[in-house]
Amino acid sequence: MARPRSFDPDDVLEIARQVFWQKGFQATSLDEITAASGVAKPSLYAAFGDKNALFLKVLDRYHDGILGWAERVLAQPGPGREAIRQWLTGFIPYCSGEKGQRGCLSINSATDGSLDQAELRKSIERYNRRLEELLRARLRADRAQFRKGFDPDVTAHTIMVVHAGLLALAHQRPDSKRVKAVIDQVMGLLA
Amino acid sequence: MARPRSFDPDDVLEIARQVFWQKGFQATSLDEITAASGVAKPSLYAAFGDKNALFLKVLDRYHDGILGWAERVLAQPGPGREAIRQWLTGFIPYCSGEKGQRGCLSINSATDGSLDQAELRKSIERYNRRLEELLRARLRADRAQFRKGFDPDVTAHTIMVVHAGLLALAHQRPDSKRVKAVIDQVMGLLA
DNA sequence: CATGTTCTGTACTTACTAGTACATAACGAA
DNA sequence: TTCGTTATGTACTAGTAAGTACAGAACATG
Numbered sequence: 001m002a003r004p005r006s007f008d009p010d011d012v013l014e015i016a017r018q019v020f021w022q023k024g025f026q027a028t029s030l031d032e033i034t035a036a037s038g039v040a041k042p043s044l045y046a047a048f049g050d051k052n053a054l055f056l057k058v059l060d061r062y063h064d065g066i067l068g069w070a071e072r073v074l075a076q077p078g079p080g081r082e083a084i085r086q087w088l089t090g091f092i093p094y095c096s097g098e099k100g101q102r103g104c105l106s107i108n109s110a111t112d113g114s115l116d117q118a119e120l121r122k123s124i125e126r127y128n129r130r131l132e133e134l135l136r137a138r139l140r141a142d143r144a145q146f147r148k149g150f151d152p153d154v155t156a157h158t159i160m161v162v163h164a165g166l167l168a169l170a171h172q173r174p175d176s177k178r179v180k181a182v183i184d185q186v187m188g189l190l191a
Numbered sequence: 192m193a194r195p196r197s198f199d200p201d202d203v204l205e206i207a208r209q210v211f212w213q214k215g216f217q218a219t220s221l222d223e224i225t226a227a228s229g230v231a232k233p234s235l236y237a238a239f240g241d242k243n244a245l246f247l248k249v250l251d252r253y254h255d256g257i258l259g260w261a262e263r264v265l266a267q268p269g270p271g272r273e274a275i276r277q278w279l280t281g282f283i284p285y286c287s288g289e290k291g292q293r294g295c296l297s298i299n300s301a302t303d304g305s306l307d308q309a310e311l312r313k314s315i316e317r318y319n320r321r322l323e324e325l326l327r328a329r330l331r332a333d334r335a336q337f338r339k340g341f342d343p344d345v346t347a348h349t350i351m352v353v354h355a356g357l358l359a360l361a362h363q364r365p366d367s368k369r370v371k372a373v374i375d376q377v378m379g380l381l382a
Numbered sequence: 383c384a385t386g387t388t389c390t391g392t393a394c395t396t397a398c399t400a401g402t403a404c405a406t407a408a409c410g411a412a
Numbered sequence: 413t414t415c416g417t418t419a420t421g422t423a424c425t426a427g428t429a430a431g432t433a434c435a436g437a438a439c440a441t442g
Contacts, residue, residue: 002388003438026217027304029429040391042432047389051430103302110362111299113218125363154372158353161373165356171301172316181345182352189376193418194408220399231421233402238419242400 009047010061012037017058021105025055025112052116055109056123062105063127067134074134080142081190084135084159088183091166096179100170107167132160139190147191155189162186200238201252203228208249212296216246216303243307246300247314253296254318258325265325271333272381275326275350279374282357287370291361298358323351330381338382346380353377 015037019028030041030051039047048054073087093099102108106124109115139152166179206228210219221232221242230238239245264278284290293299297315300306330343337343357370 001440002386003390005389006438022304024217024302024304026215030431031429041430042392043390045431107359108302110359111215111294111302113213113215121363128360128363151376154376157369158373158376161353161356161360162349163356164359165352165354168298168301168355168359169319169352172312172319178348182349185342185345185349185380188380192410193416194420196419197408221401222399232400233422234420236401 005043005047007037007039007043012039012044012047013058013061016054017062017105020055020058021062021102021108025051025109026114052119055115056119059105059109059120059123063123067127067130070131070134074138079145080138081145081187083138084190085183085187087135088159088163088186089180091163092176092179092183095166095170096174096176098173100173103170104164104167107164128160132156135159158189159186196234196238198228198230198234203230203235203238204249204252207245208253208296211246211249212253212293212299216242216300217305243310246306247310250296250300250311250314254314258318258321261322261325265329270336271329272336272378274329275381276374276378278326279350279354279377280371282354283367283370283374286357286361287365287367289364291364294361295355295358298355319351323347326350349380350377 012033016033019033019036023032030044033044033054034040044054048057069090070087073090074083076083076086094104106127109120110124112120136152136156139146139156143150143152162182166182203224207224210224210227214223221235224235224245225231235245239248260281261278264281265274267274267277285295297318300311301315303311327343327347330337330347334341334343353373357373
């Protein structure tokens with residue numbers, strides 16, 4: 001029919017994610033994405049729309065990756081307590097050391113003053129809601145394993161807060177031991 | 192000796208703080224600060240240095256305000272548990288509702304890819320260290336009020352994480368009741 | 383091979399913004 | 413009043429980045 005695309009859109013989204021994650025939305029120019037991906041601007045515009053739309057696609061892809069992983073970890077058999085601990089522990093590499101410096105793409109972009117706030121907030125809110133639902137569902141299902149009066153809904157939200165806090169402080173590249181100590185202490189709420 | 196300044200530098204820093212906090216560092220142009228403050232660019236440069244330096248002064252002023260308040264609240268007599276609860280509770284207006292949308296200037300700026308990272312990180316790190324020291328000092332002093340095996344150092348850090356998490360999620364303008372519920376639950380770690 | 387269609391790359395336009403040159407205004411001192 | 417000094421405001425420079433026009437390339441189909 002016509003000339004085929006010379007690149008895989010998903011590859012480009014992956015590369016764009018790395019650049020956006022490292023430098024932030026505003027500080028990343030489309031020329032940098034072109035340089036990193038080898039795809040020229042008109043092709044980017046044709047495939048993804050403008051810079052905002054491209055970023056939202058990158059962000060949704062990022063969210064989907066984390067959600068997919070959370071679904072797998074939180075669905076595992078055994079005590080819910082251990083599933084949640086494993087989920088939190090899995091973030092340690094992203095919350096500490098050199099890799100932690102970039103923080104969380106989702107949290108970072110929430111502060112970006114030049115993104116289209118309406119669409120962005122919807123995307124982030126959907127992500128957070130889904131994540132919290134996964135936690136809540138597991139805590140409710142395993143309710144019997146916890147102490148009397150245990151509130152799965154509040155606890156799910158508290159875990160979300162701790163999770164966000166660890167990623168927000170990740171920019172300081174804390175020692176992974178400190179991150180682990182916090183997780184261990186917070187796990188005390190699940191008893 | 193010479194022509195006196197026609198503005199109070201501290202007033203300008205206060206106005207600049209509002210603008211930076213609302214829009215973020217990159218998305219705020221010096222022209223906007225000029226418009227908001229009535230002070231022209233050459234005067235801003237003469238008084239504060241370039242945009243980075245101006246922002247760092249604004250940020251340090253922001254930090255000092257929060258630290259001063261924390262010192263007062265955390266120094267109050269009575270059980271340490273209540274001092275810390277009051278400190279956390281004091282953040283609720285900044286973590287919820289309309290006002291919460293802007294989040295925390297310090298956390299927001301940590302993700303800004305065009306700020307001078309070296310100086311910025313130093314400033315934020317100093318702030319976080321000082322804040323955590325205040326918490327830790329109070330928890331250590333009131334150690335006897337807590338259960339056996341209570342670890343004031345880890346707990347201070349956990350509270351910092353929760354605090355950062357609440358402010359990171361503030362952009363979604365959560366209901367203040369949810370914020371309060373999280374604080375109440377986390378206070379369970381102080382027993 | 384011809385044709386219609388869609389993609390690609392170069393080069394451009396447009397807009398914005400950090401930072402500054404320069405002429406002038408406002409002060410204190412003599 | 414005059415002079416030296418420092419602040420102010422206008423107007424400019426220079427650089428960067430988002431978005432696009434357009435000519436040509438690469439495919440499928442007939």
